[in-house]
Amino acid sequence: xxxxxxxxxxxxxxxxxxxxxxxxxxxxxxxxxxxxxxxxxxxxxxxxxxxxxxxxxxxxxxxxxxxxxxxxxxxxxxxxxxxxxxxxxxxxxxxxxxxxxxxxxxxxxxxxxxxxxxxxxxxxxxxxxxxxxxxxxxx
Numbered sequence: 001x002x003x004x005x006x007x008x009x010x011x012x013x014x015x016x017x018x019x020x021x022x023x024x025x026x027x028x029x030x031x032x033x034x035x036x037x038x039x040x041x042x043x044x045x046x047x048x049x050x051x052x053x054x055x056x057x058x059x060x061x062x063x064x065x066x067x068x069x070x071x072x073x074x075x076x077x078x079x080x081x082x083x084x085x086x087x088x089x090x091x092x093x094x095x096x097x098x099x100x101x102x103x104x105x106x107x108x109x110x111x112x113x114x115x116x117x118x119x120x121x122x123x124x125x126x127x128x129x130x131x132x133x134x135x136x137x138x139x
Contacts, residue, residue, distance in 0.1 A: 035100040094131035
């Protein structure tokens, strides 16, 4: 119970309006490693919140991005995906099933000379190919 009170206090300190739908979206993101799309989140929660609109999910995600609680990933060209792990890390993208996996490894990256005059705040390495499941199913 103390853990939940701490979380609620933290969310309030960020200036978040804490509606039941918004809390459910945050809870869903905290419990998944799947890098869901807004549609994935909406579909997972719509039975619990039948009056919740897709716009509510999308707008909540935008607020969470603005507050630094979620990152938007541009890895999957078919849809925006979201990552609640906002620390600097990398990803693997399966070109067949669309699964995105976290890669928790540091790489020695040198900022290219042509970017030296710019302010680089973030970067990520994206590996792509076939995940182990899709690789097994190749006939």
